[in-house]
Structures are given as structure tokens and as C-alpha cells.
Amino acid sequence: MGGAGPGAADEHRPVTVVPGAVPRRQLCFAWGPAEVLVCETLFGRAGTGEGAPSTSRVFVVRRDQDIYIQTLRKLFNESHGIFMGLQRSEEELAGKSRKAQLVQVSKNYRSVIRACMEDMHQAAISTRDPALQGQYSTQVSILSAMELIWNLCEILFVEAAAAGPLLLRLLDWVRLHVCDVDSMVREVLSSENPSKHKLFWNLGNTQTLTELELKWQHWHEECQRYLQDGTFASNPHMESICKILLGDEDAILEKKELMTTWYHFLVTRLLYSHPTVKPMELRFYAQSSMDLFLGGESSPEPLDMILMAAFEFEMHQVIKECSIVLSNWWFVAHLTDLLDHCKLLQSHNLYFGSNMREFLLLEYASGLFSHHSLWQLGVDYFDHCPQYGRVYLELHIERIPLSTEQKALKVLRICEQRQMHEQVRSICKIMAMKALRNNRLGSALSWSIRAKDAAFATLISDRFLKDYCERGCFSDLDLIDNLGPSMLLSDRLTFLGKYREFHRLYGEKRFPEAARLLLTLMTAHIAPCSFWMTLLTDALPLLEQKEVIFSAEQTYELMRCLEDLTSPNPGSAPFQDDDVETTKVEMLRLALARNLARVIVKEGTVEGS
Amino acid sequence: HGDVSAKFCSRRSADALRPLPPRLQSPDVFATAGTTICDNRISIWSSGDLGNAGLNGEYHGEPRLLCDIQHNGDVMDMQFLDQERIVVASSTGTVTIFRHHQNNQTLSANHRWEKAHYHVDQDTSCGGAACTGVVCSNPEIVTVGEDGRINLFRADQKDAVRTIDNADSSTLHAVTFLRTTEILTVNSIGQLKIWDLRHQRNEPSQIFSLAGDRVPLHCVDRHPNQQHIVATGGQDGMLSIWDIRQGTMPVSLLNAHEAEMWEVHFHPSDPDHLFTCSEDGSLWHWDASTNVSEKPSFLHQGGRSTAYLSHSTINQSVVSAWLSNDPTKDRMEITNLIPNQTLSVNSLDVLGPCLVYGTDTEAIYVNRQLFA
Numbered sequence: 001m002g003g004a005g006p007g008a009a010d011e012h013r014p015v016t017v018v019p020g021a022v023p024r025r026q027l028c029f030a031w032g033p034a035e036v037l038v039c040e041t042l043f044g045r046a047g048t049g050e051g052a053p054s055t056s057r058v059f060v061v062r063r064d065q066d067i068y069i070q071t072l073r074k075l076f077n078e079s080h081g082i083f084m085g086l087q088r089s090e091e092e093l094a095g096k097s098r099k100a101q102l103v104q105v106s107k108n109y110r111s112v113i114r115a116c117m118e119d120m121h122q123a124a125i126s127t128r129d130p131a132l133q134g135q136y137s138t139q140v141s142i143l144s145a146m147e148l149i150w151n152l153c154e155i156l157f158v159e160a161a162a163a164g165p166l167l168l169r170l171l172d173w174v175r176l177h178v179c180d181v182d183s184m185v186r187e188v189l190s191s192e193n194p195s196k197h198k199l200f201w202n203l204g205n206t207q208t209l210t211e212l213e214l215k216w217q218h219w220h221e222e223c224q225r226y227l228q229d230g231t232f233a234s235n236p237h238m239e240s241i242c243k244i245l246l247g248d249e250d251a252i253l254e255k256k257e258l259m260t261t262w263y264h265f266l267v268t269r270l271l272y273s274h275p276t277v278k279p280m281e282l283r284f285y286a287q288s289s290m291d292l293f294l295g296g297e298s299s300p301e302p303l304d305m306i307l308m309a310a311f312e313f314e315m316h317q318v319i320k321e322c323s324i325v326l327s328n329w330w331f332v333a334h335l336t337d338l339l340d341h342c343k344l345l346q347s348h349n350l351y352f353g354s355n356m357r358e359f360l361l362l363e364y365a366s367g368l369f370s371h372h373s374l375w376q377l378g379v380d381y382f383d384h385c386p387q388y389g390r391v392y393l394e395l396h397i398e399r400i401p402l403s404t405e406q407k408a409l410k411v412l413r414i415c416e417q418r419q420m421h422e423q424v425r426s427i428c429k430i431m432a433m434k435a436l437r438n439n440r441l442g443s444a445l446s447w448s449i450r451a452k453d454a455a456f457a458t459l460i461s462d463r464f465l466k467d468y469c470e471r472g473c474f475s476d477l478d479l480i481d482n483l484g485p486s487m488l489l490s491d492r493l494t495f496l497g498k499y500r501e502f503h504r505l506y507g508e509k510r511f512p513e514a515a516r517l518l519l520t521l522m523t524a525h526i527a528p529c530s531f532w533m534t535l536l537t538d539a540l541p542l543l544e545q546k547e548v549i550f551s552a553e554q555t556y557e558l559m560r561c562l563e564d565l566t567s568p569n570p571g572s573a574p575f576q577d578d579d580v581e582t583t584k585v586e587m588l589r590l591a592l593a594r595n596l597a598r599v600i601v602k603e604g605t606v607e608g609s
Numbered sequence: 610h611g612d613v614s615a616k617f618c619s620r621r622s623a624d625a626l627r628p629l630p631p632r633l634q635s636p637d638v639f640a641t642a643g644t645t646i647c648d649n650r651i652s653i654w655s656s657g658d659l660g661n662a663g664l665n666g667e668y669h670g671e672p673r674l675l676c677d678i679q680h681n682g683d684v685m686d687m688q689f690l691d692q693e694r695i696v697v698a699s700s701t702g703t704v705t706i707f708r709h710h711q712n713n714q715t716l717s718a719n720h721r722w723e724k725a726h727y728h729v730d731q732d733t734s735c736g737g738a739a740c741t742g743v744v745c746s747n748p749e750i751v752t753v754g755e756d757g758r759i760n761l762f763r764a765d766q767k768d769a770v771r772t773i774d775n776a777d778s779s780t781l782h783a784v785t786f787l788r789t790t791e792i793l794t795v796n797s798i799g800q801l802k803i804w805d806l807r808h809q810r811n812e813p814s815q816i817f818s819l820a821g822d823r824v825p826l827h828c829v830d831r832h833p834n835q836q837h838i839v840a841t842g843g844q845d846g847m848l849s850i851w852d853i854r855q856g857t858m859p860v861s862l863l864n865a866h867e868a869e870m871w872e873v874h875f876h877p878s879d880p881d882h883l884f885t886c887s888e889d890g891s892l893w894h895w896d897a898s899t900n901v902s903e904k905p906s907f908l909h910q911g912g913r914s915t916a917y918l919s920h921s922t923i924n925q926s927v928v929s930a931w932l933s934n935d936p937t938k939d940r941m942e943i944t945n946l947i948p949n950q951t952l953s954v955n956s957l958d959v960l961g962p963c964l965v966y967g968t969d970t971e972a973i974y975v976n977r978q979l980f981a
Binding site for chain 2: 073074077080081084085373376377380403404405406409410413438439440441442443445446449475476478479482483484485486
């Protein structure tokens with residue numbers, strides 16, 4: 001299941017042995033976003049119940065090794081910036097300026113690949129661990145192949161170089177990746193009549209195709225004459241050069257060892273025989289070059305097939321082959337996106353509905369989500385997948401491990417920006433529960449406020465009230481005293497705030513206000529019924545004060561509350577009828593009666609001098 | 610604002626950066642925290658290499674890694690204790706002092722307080738609670754965390770000098786010194802609290818909060834010279850300036866960022882300048898100095914958004930520019946220092962002419978000519 005490098009053909013899928021799995025057990029599996037869960041079953045090899053019951057283990061098998069290789073993170077991070085720039089770029093620009101813009105984007109991608117190659121190379125030479133060195137070196141060659149392919153695609157598809165400049169670009173391409181062309185060029189330039197050759201090299205933009213062809217023809221004929229005249233007969237070396245210059249394939253093939261690849265051979269051939277080759281003609285020369293070069297000795301490798309597909313202008317084939325050969329979606333996702341922006345891909349609908357560009361971007365971005373910090377890049381990619389991006393994002397974002405509050409905050413911000421309310425609620429609930437379990441009531445409340453989760457706020461308030469009843473005092477006064485408008489999030493929370501206020505007023509000896517508040521809490525039904533007994537008990541000290549606090553009205557109200565609480569109402573919970581409660585009720589009744597007596601006298605008395 | 614050299618740190622993501630105080634005739638050095646495949650590392654970089662100076666003295670080179678060391682857990686905050694030692698707060702709840710040996714360019718762990726922050730029960734807790742903020746005033750170190758706990762350490766002592774358990778019922782996000790014996794903390798229910806460490810009571814001496822919704826506060830900084838001026842930033846991206854001598858409400862509320870403001874810093878030697886960075890990917894430079902007209906900064910080319918806020922008068926030389934509400938006179942200039950913002954700017958630090966900041970795209974940026 002491991003990814004194959006460019007050297008492996010399609011049939012030779014490497015087998016991954018799950019280390020630690022019992023050899024004779026059958027394994028079952030389930031796909032995850034970037035990995036496979038593999039589990040040992042009870043069944044033996046033949047499918048019969050050979051296996052004895054024993055501990056079964058679950059393995060996580062990761063496909064995307066690349067995520068975990070250091071320097072590729074730079075590739076992912078930087079290309080993200082380029083990708084975003086491309087998505088946001090001016091679509092209204094038409095024609096040449098748009099093309100120039102797209103070519104620049106392509107060049108930017110390539111320079112990132114090269115920068116990573118450089119870093120990887122540095123890492124390879126500086127490490128002392130041979131295994132690691134091997135890994136780095138492999139990556140360097142993979143990146144090099146990627147750049148090679150991308151560069152060719154840039155020339156043929158993005159820039160769509162026309163005949164004339166096409167060869168120049170191909171020359172540069174080969175020169176960049178294979179250094180030996182220069183040796184031949186040097187030889188030519190050092191020979192006789194360099195000026196004539198200079199003319200040939202001057203394939204500048206100032207000349208039109210026909211001018212170029214004429215000049216080339218002229219030059220070609222001159223070379224031919226030199227050969228036929230036997231000017232170089234005395235010097236076989238010069239003679240062979242002349243033949244090469246004339247595009248004599250055999251002569252060029254003789255120098256095979258100077259050229260490392262068939263595409264090097266191809267470009268050399270074209271340089272000397274068909275410098276004004278048209279893009280559509282490339283395929284023929286490419287095929288024959290490959291055949292001639294390989295000469296039946298070796299079969300083409302995957303890289304060769306990819307390049308051939310490019311020369312044949314089979315974009316889909318290129319993408320398909322690259323997807324198979326490369327173990328990471330990075331390359332195909334970004335290349336396809338670029339080609340899509342060049343309007344080169346017809347909507348090639350895949351059978352499950354989404355188009356190729358989107359499919360590849362979704363795969364790539366999903367892979368990013370398995371990383372603890374690269375997931376943020378994945379979000380942006382999903383944003384630019386119009387059909388399934390949002391669904392994928394919703395599924396992935398809920399599964400990001402929230403190891404710190406700061407990470408949770410980042411995730412929440414992303415969800416809020418995209419109106420993903422379900423996910424906001426779910427994440428806040430997770431964080432609030434965690435906080436609650438750790439006894440961080442303030443944190444829990446803060447998460448509930450963020451999610452506007454009234455139910456959870458009620459839960460937290462109940463916790464506080466429970467603590468109060470058990471301990472006789474409030475914990476976390478700094479929180480309850482400073483609830484502010486968030487108090488209104490839930491009724492229970494409001495009650496908590498107001499109840500605390502009652503205690504404060506009492507502590508400040510503002511008894512009439514405290515009394516009024518206490519009564520309101522019951523009569524306005526802010527307080528839950530379960531708490532009424534506590535509230536009435538809190539009223540006792542107020543009733544016992546020397547000075548009369550509750551008015552007659554208020555006392556009647558209190559009495560009614562007490563009766564409501566104690567009398568068995570149909571449908572309400574039966575009143576606790578134990579000794580303590582009965583004593584309390586008795587005391588309350590007594591206190592209320594006494595207060596009533598005093599207040600009637602007081603109110604009936606005329607305040608006289 | 611001079612040349613910004615971007616060192617794309619392929620192996621690092623920067624969570625907190627603290628430049629060393631530049632010593633005479635030695636290169637500027639700064640520390641970063643970052644993550645590799647399987648672990649986190651603290652790194653010391655040099656940004657002050659000579660050579661590669663352009664025509665106008667612009668710096669074109671890249672910061673160079675001097676040394677690094679493995680660190681357990683994500684780095685939540687860091688601060689330099691002195692020229693050589695740096696204190697690091699971890700998401701595992703551990704606080705570590707690292708020493709930078711300049712002679713052979715190595716880092717070593719000097720001292721560690723394990724489980725400085727933890728939930729519920731120190732013995733049974735499997736993971737600690739993240740330590741979210743650390744502040745130093747040699748030899749004292751104060752840390753705060755998600756457990757609502759405040760610790761006071763001394764660099765040479767094994768155990769905490771003082772611990773206030775349950776100082777806060779919510780998460781403490783940041784701490785800074787107000788005076789030598791007083792600290793300021795901000796929490797996730799939008800409160801700014803002053804604690805007097807001389808007193809043995811476990812209560813704050815003062816609590817400030819914003820009116821309205823209890824928006825969590827993430828960062829706090831105190832004016833270097835005028836100790837009653839405090840700046841805070843919160844979840845809504847708003848910058849609040851407080852005068853803690855008067856009232857419990859902020860003096861000004863400035864609409865800044867579109868998302869969480871992660872850090873706020875007064876420039877230590879030029880406190881008319883303030884810097885804030887945010888989840889929205891921007892880093893703002895707030896310039897409250899009175900001679901705005903002399904500064905060429907508002908003549909920048911593209912990608913910068915500038916806005917003007919009215920504030921102080923020339924007469925109020927004693928009163929800080931930050932506190933005035935007078936709209937008639939000079940204006941405050943605000944500049945976004947990041948031309949192409951993408952992901953969050955998590956952290957910044959500023960010293961002298963040098964500004965460093967780190968983003969979620971795992972890059973660190975160094976600007977060595979802040980006031981050019």
C-alpha cells in the first residue's frame with residue numbers, strides 16, 4: 001500500500017507488512033481520511049475459525065508518508081500562497097496578459113519545487129544517518145522529476161509555445177535538466193565560420209517564422225554543400241559535427257552517450273533538423289526519438305510515459321499517470337488546478353459527480369488534515385472546491401484534536417467565518433465539557449457564551465448552585481459577580497446572578513432591597529422550584545430583624561409561596577416530609593406570622609409627634 | 610518601513626519570538642519555537658549577519674540558525690530572563706528555563722518545573738493544563754495557565770515561591786508585570802485583574818472588565834514608562850487602552866482586527882508605538898507620536914492600508930498620547946505591515962529597530978528597519 005516512486009511500474013505495487021500483526025490472522029480494514037485502520041480478526045488464513053480468542057490489535061497504516069517529511073512542509077506552505085493568489089487573481093484579464101500571469105504562476109510553483117530540492121539536497125549531505133540520507137536522496141530525485149514534468153507542461157500547455165519559440169523553450173528545458181548539450185554547442189561554435197552559426201542561433205523574437213525558416217534553410221544548404229564538397233573530409237570529427245548539424249539521425253545517435261535521455265535526443269534532433277517544429281508535430285518526433293534511443297534494449301519507465309503523454313498533448317493522461325506514480329496528491333492537484341485556470345480541461349466528469357480538478361484538490365486537502373498544523377492550509381483548499389468542499393470541511397474540522405484552547409479558538413474562528421453553526425456548537429460543547437470536568441466553571445461558561453448555548457449555561461449554573469448548597473458559600477465569585485449581559489443567556493444563569501446579588505445586598509445591609517429582590521425571584525418565577533425552600537430559608541434572618549423589613553403585601557406573598565411549596569398540588573413533586581424540613585416549615589410559618597403581626601401594627605400606626 | 614526579509618522556516622512554525630536585547634557590536638539574535646515532525650524545538654537565530662547590505666543599507670540576507678533544542682509539548686509563550694536564559698511555557702503545563710551558551714552556540718535545559726499547571730489533582734492528572742503565559746523580571750518568573758493558576762518562581766529555586774490556586778475560574782491567557790510586586794492578568798471572561806504578590810490573600814486587588822459581552826482577552830501589555838497605561842486585546846480584535854488609576858472601564862476602545870488579537874506590545878524604547886497581531890493575518894503598527902508629519906511612513910507604496918484616528922494634543926507632553934480623547938489635534942496613524950496576508954500572525958516581538966513575527970504558514974519574518 002506504500003506509495004511507489006517513479007521507478008516502479010503499475011503492476012509492482014509494493015506489499016506493506018503490518019509490523020506486529022500475527023501472520024496467520026486475517027485482517028479487516030476501514031479507510032480513513034489519510035490512513036487505514038487495520039484490525040486483526042479471529043479468522044485464520046483459510047477463512048475458518050482457526051484463530052483462538054486473544055487480544056486483537058488495531059493498527060493505523062498511513063499512506064501519505066510525505067506529510068511527515070520535513071522539507072516538504074515548505075512546499076505545502078509556499079504553494080498554498082501561490083494557489084490562493086491564483087484563485088484570487090484577475091479573471092477579467094484576457095489574452096496575453098492573462099497568459100503571462102498564468103505562466104508566472106507556473107514559474108512560481110516550479111521555483112518552490114526547486115527550493116525544496118535544494119533544501120532536501122542540503123539535508124541529504126549533512127545527515128549522518130544512511131537511511132535518512134537515502135530517503136532524502138529519493139525525495140530529491142522525485143522532486144526533480146516533478147519539476148521536469150511541470151516544466152514541460154508549462155511550455156506545452158500553459159504557455160502553449162508556438163513554432164519557433166517552442167524549440168527555444170525545449171532547449172532551455174533540456175539544458176536545465178541535463179547539462180551536456182552545451183558541450184556540443186561549444187564544439188560547433190569553435191569550428192569554422194562561426195558567424196554563419198551565429199546566425200542560426202539568433203532565433204530571436206524579432207524574426208517571423210517564415211524568415212526563420214528561410215534563414216535556416218539557407219544555412220542548412222550551406223552545411224550540406226560543405227559536407228558534399230568534402231571540406232571536412234580530412235577531419236572526421238568535423239565531418240560528424242556537420243552531419244549532426246544537418247540533423248543526420250545516425251550521426252546524432254552515435255553520440256548517444258553524451259545524451260542521457262531520449263528527450264534530450266529528441267530536442268537535439270529537432271534543433272538540427274526541424275527547429276521550426278510545430279507543437280502538434282512533436283508527438284511523431286517524440287515517439288520515434290524514444291524508439292530510436294531506447295532501441296528495444298530497455299522499456300520505457302513511468303517518467304518516460306508521462307513525458308510522452310505530454311508531447312502528445314494528452315493532458316488527462318499526464319495527470320492520470322502522475323497520480324499513479326507519485327505517492328502524494330500535491331503535484332497533480334496543483335497542476336490540474338493551473339490547467340483548469342488556463343481553461344484547458346473540459347469538465348471531465350468522474351462517475352461520482354465531481355470534476356477532476358475538484359477531486360484532486362479534495363484528496364490533497366484531506367491529506368493535509370491529518371497533520372497537526374498543516375490542516376489550516378487544507379481549509380483554504382476546501383473553500384475553493386465549490387461542489388463538495390464544504391461538506392468535506394464540515395467532516396474534517398470536527399475531527400481535529402483540540403489539544404489546547406488556542407487551537408480550539410482557531411478552529412472556531414474558521415467555522416464562524418463560514419457559518420458552520422453546527423460545528424461551532426459541537427466544538428464549544430466539547431471544550432465546555434472538558435472544562436467542566438476539570439472544574440473550570442468560568443472557562444465552561446465562556447465556551448457556552450461563545451456558542452450561545454443556553455442549555456449548557458443552565459448546566460453550569462446548576463453546578464454553581466449545587467456547590468453553594470453543599471458548601472454554603474459561592475465559589476468563583478469573580479465570575480458570578482461579573483456576568484454582565486451574558487447573564488441573560490439562560491434563565492438559570494440569570495437566577496444565579498440575581499441570587500448572588502441578593503447575598504451582596506444582604507452583606508451590605510441593604511435589607512429592603514434585598515428583600516424585594518428575594519421576593520421577585522420567587523414571584524417572577526426566575527428561581528427554579530427546587531430552590532424555593534432555600535430562598536425562603538434565606539428570608540428567615542430578614543424576618544427576624546429588629547426592624548420590620550417585609551411589608552404586609554410582601555409577607556402575604558411569602559406565605560403564599562410557602563403554601564404553594566408545602567401543599568400537595570396535583571402534578572407537582574411531592575414535598576419532602578422529613579423532620580428537618582418540617583421544622584423549617586414550622587419556623588417559617590412562625591416567623592411569617594410574627595412578621596405579619598408586627599407589620600400590621602406598624603402600618604396601622606399613625607406616625608405622630 | 611524598510612526591507613522585510615522573509616526566512617521561510619521550513620522546519621519551524623513560530624509560536625513565540627523574543628529577540629535578545631542587542632548587545633553592542635554583536636548581531637541581533639532572536640529565539641523562536643517551532644514544530645518538526647514529531648517534536649517541538651526551541652531555536653536561536655541570528656538575523657544580524659553583516660555583508661549582503663544593499664545600497665541603502667537594506668538587509669537582504671536570511672536569518673541563520675545558531676542552535677536548537679528539543680522541547681516537550683507546544684510552546685505557548687516564551688520570554689528572556691536575561692541575556693542568556695529563556696523561559697518557555699509548554700502546553701503540557703511545564704515551565705522550562707533554557708540557557709543559550711554563546712561560546713559554543715548550544716542550548717541546554719537549565720531548570721524545569723514540571724506540572725506547574727495542571728487540572729484537578731497534580732498526582733492523578735495525566736496531562737497537565739497548558740501554561741499560557743510567562744513573564745520575567747530577573748530573578749522572578751510568573752506563569753499563568755488554563756487551570757486558572759498563578760505561579761511565582763525564582764530562577765534559582767526548585768519549588769514555586771508562591772502559588773495561587775484557582776486564582777481565576779476561567780482560563781488565564783496572559784500575564785505581565787505592572788510594578789515589581791504587582792502583576793496584571795487577563796482571562797477568557799474578559800477581565801483584567803491586578804494581583805499584589807506581597808499580600809497573602811488569594812484575591813485580586815482590582816478587577817476591570819469591559820461593559821457588554823464578556824469577550825475573552827488574549828493579551829496584555831503595560832506602557833514601559835507610564836505604568837498606569839495598559840493595553841489589552843481580545844477575541845473580537847478590539848484594542849483597549851486602560852488607565853488603571855481611574856475607573857474600571859477602558860479609556861479607549863479601538864476597532865482593530867477582524868479576529869482574535871493574539872499579542873500586543875508597546876515598543877520598549879519608543880512607547881508611542883504599539884504593535885498588534887491577529888488571527889486575521891494582519892500586523893498593525895499604531896503610531897501615536899505627535900510629529901506624524903515628519904514621518905515618511907504614510908508614503909508607503911501599495912498593499913498597506915492606513916487609517917487615521919484623532920487623538921492627543923501637543924500640549925499634553927506629560928500625559929501620554931494614548932490617553933487623550935481630544936479629536937481636534939494630531940492623529941494616530943495605523944499601518945498594516947503585512948502586504949499579503951494569508952494565515953494568522955500568532956506572535957510578534959519588537960526591540961530597537963527590529964521587529965519579528967511568526968505566522969501559521971510556518972514562516973518567520975524579520976524587519977530590521979522599522980522606523981526607516
